[in-house]
Structures are given as C-alpha cells and as structure tokens.
Amino acid sequence: MKRQTDRNVTGFFQKLLELEDPWQVVAVELRDEDRSVGIEVEWPASYKASCPECGRACAVYDHAATRWWRHLDTMNRTTRLGCRVPRSDCPTHGVKTMQVPWAGPNSRFTEEFELQVIEVLLLARSQSQAAQYLELNWHQVHAVQAAAVRRGLERRDTEDIARVGLDEKSFGRGHHYGTVLSDLDHRRVLEVVEHRTQASAQQALHALPQEQLAKIKVVALDMWPAFMGAATVTVPQADLVHDRFHVMKHLNEGVDKVRKEERAELSDSSRDWLTGRKYLFLKNPADWKAEEKQCFEELRRKDLKVTKAWGLRETFQSFWKFTSKTAARAFFSQWLQKAKDSALRPITKVAVMLHDHLQGLLNYVTHRVTNAVTEGFNSKIQMIKSCARGFRSFENYRVAILFHCGKLQLHP
Numbered sequence: 351m352k353r354q355t356d357r358n359v360t361g362f363f364q365k366l367l368e369l370e371d372p373w374q375v376v377a378v379e380l381r382d383e384d385r386s387v388g389i390e391v392e393w394p395a396s397y398k399a400s401c402p403e404c405g406r407a408c409a410v411y412d413h414a415a416t417r418w419w420r421h422l423d424t425m426n427r428t429t430r431l432g433c434r435v436p437r438s439d440c441p442t443h444g445v446k447t448m449q450v451p452w453a454g455p456n457s458r459f460t461e462e463f464e465l466q467v468i469e470v471l472l473l474a475r476s477q478s479q480a481a482q483y484l485e486l487n488w489h490q491v492h493a494v495q496a497a498a499v500r501r502g503l504e505r506r507d508t509e510d511i512a513r514v515g516l517d518e519k520s521f522g523r524g525h526h527y528g529t530v531l532s533d534l535d536h537r538r539v540l541e542v543v544e545h546r547t548q549a550s551a552q553q554a555l556h557a558l559p560q561e562q563l564a565k566i567k568v569v570a571l572d573m574w575p576a577f578m579g580a581a582t583v584t585v586p587q588a589d590l591v592h593d594r595f596h597v598m599k600h601l602n603e604g605v606d607k608v609r610k611e612e613r614a615e616l617s618d619s620s621r622d623w624l625t626g627r628k629y630l631f632l633k634n635p636a637d638w639k640a641e642e643k644q645c646f647e648e649l650r651r652k653d654l655k656v657t658k659a660w661g662l663r664e665t666f667q668s669f670w671k672f673t674s675k676t677a678a679r680a681f682f683s684q685w686l687q688k689a690k691d692s693a694l695r696p697i698t699k700v701a702v703m704l705h706d707h708l709q710g711l712l713n714y715v716t717h718r719v720t721n722a723v724t725e726g727f728n729s730k731i732q733m734i735k736s737c738a739r740g741f742r743s744f745e746n747y748r749v750a751i752l753f754h755c756g757k758l759q760l761h762p
Contacts (some may be wrong), residue, residue, distance in 0.1 A: 731751055
C-alpha cells in the first residue's frame, strides 16, 4: 500500500478529475493487493458549505463519514474517489449534506463512470455481460440503467407528436402481456405498461403531457377493443387506423383454418394434397419458387375450398392501394359480398369483423400509416428479452425497453 500526499501527485490527479477550488485532492493511495487506486478528496475546513436545497453559503456543521465512489479505471486499476463530505448548517433547511460535483445524489458512482456503464450497456448483449466486463454486480448495473431512463424521461422533449402506435408484447409465459406506445414518426418507444387492458393503454398514453396528447392526429392499432376504447377516451380528436399487418394476419388465419377444415374432410387418399402446405398459402406469391408455383396450380385445378379462400385474401390486397375513401368503400362492399357468398365460414367471420371496423380501415386510405415501426421494435424487444433470459419484474423489462428503444438522453 503506497499513500502519496506529494503535491505533484495530488495536483496531477486534481487536473485529471477537473476539480475546481476549493475541492482538493489531498492523497492518492495505490493498493497492490487488489490493483486499485484510492483518491482522497477534501473540502477545506476554512470554507463555508452550500446548502443543497437553497444554495446558501452556510457554516459547516460537521463532516460525514468517508464515502467512496467508483470512478474510471487508472491504468487498468479499479479507481475510487473518497471524501468526508461536509454538512451545511442552513438556518432554513437545517443540517444537509453538500452535493459533490462528481456524482449525482445517492449514487455510488461518479458521473463519468456512469456514462461508461451506459455506453457498455448499449453495446452489450445483456446486463449480466455488462456487469462482468465492468466488474460490477447485476444490481449495480441495473441501478445505473434505471437512473439513466429516469433522467431521459424527465428530459424528453414536449414537441408535437402527430402519430402514435399501440401494440401488445408478450412479457412472460402464458398470457402475460404489456402495452407498448410508440412514436411512429420519430421511431421511438414512448412507454411500456403491464397488461393490455383499456386501463393500461390509457396509462401508457397519459405518460405524455396533455399538450402532446391534444396534438395527436392518428393512432395506429389492431382491432383489440381495449386499445380502441383507450384511444377514443384519451385522444378523442385522433383518427383510429387499423394496422394493415394485423388485418392481413386475420385473413391469413382465416385461410389456414379453411385449409385445416378441408383437409379433415378429404378422403385419406386426397388428404396429402394439403399436408404441409400451410406456408404455401400464406407466402407472398411473388416469393414463390418454381416448384411452389407448379404445386399451387395443381391444387387450384382441383377446385379446393382453400384456393378460393386464398383468392379472397389476395383480392383484398387491392384495398390498400386506394387513395379515395369512396372507391375503397365500394370495393370493400363488393368484396364483403363475395366473402359471404363463398360460404367459407372462417373467411366470412373475418369479413364481418372487418365490416364492423370499416372506419378504421378507411382511415388508412387517408393517413397511409401502419404499425410497422412498432412491429420493428417487437423484434428488438424480443432480442432484449432473450438475451436477458427473462426478467424478474415487469419494471425491469420496461426499463430495458426504454433504455434501448426510447431514444432518450441517457447521460448523467
């Protein structure tokens, strides 16, 4: 153990730390046993202490016990700053511990070290990986991440947000979901709330101040009643646009149900026609390989129900090309009748559901907005969840998503 008080040494570290008077580095201790550096900082007794509440210069009441903060490594040696921080005797606020310039309140890390933790977290695959690299435990790394998100949310701008998306994301096994609110124009996650109820969706929206909510023009969402109810109540001025991805997902599911039902009805010798053909009917025809095209043509010549269901789904794709609500409405009416006339129960069921939500479909013609941004976040969220191998609490899940997808100002 080597403790240096030489002014050349302490002055050198004073400059490195960019400490301003009257803070002074009074000693530097080199510990070979754990390859660490301890830097002792002092507030001279001759100076008054400022009250952290009002900033008033007050008499020093006493000095707290020595407290240590982890700092950036010095030549690959773990480095800590230590100080007996003075406590001010404020006539208004009483005895208060001064705020040090190198760290935030209640933090055990310097701001420069916190910034390094944040940068490592942004690059690491998981908090555990970051903790191992930084020689910290998981709880310490998570505390820095959570503090960074709190700062970022407090700093988030209040400029107008015109278009948002509401979507669900699975949190754990079973039916444990969360609601994700996204800014579609700035491509960022705004909030994540546990559950997918109307109350949780309203809570997500109310994460925005009222002046931002009042400027929202479009909410992209699926046909989940809870989300629709939340948007109608919270942003009544906004148009609800049913997401194209989810609409086509319902139609794809309808086609596959027809395939399954028809396969069960076919004789044993004919059943193989539809065995293993699920993705043939769900795949975009433009992406079919030569053998897939040939297979489909053979199935179509057999006049199967599933090929008729597929045809109705393909015909509906034209709806998304309309630029006139009047023309889109006329097209939908004709398509709806064809769907009903087909007597294909799964397709008819989807068609009736789409009719019940026609206004949300027609709003797409005006706004041309989808939840593709939110769906893109879902891929990143899934990666976050997989790398973490699950989260102990939903709040940890929320913090990780906002940290990586919120485009927040995270630095101390």
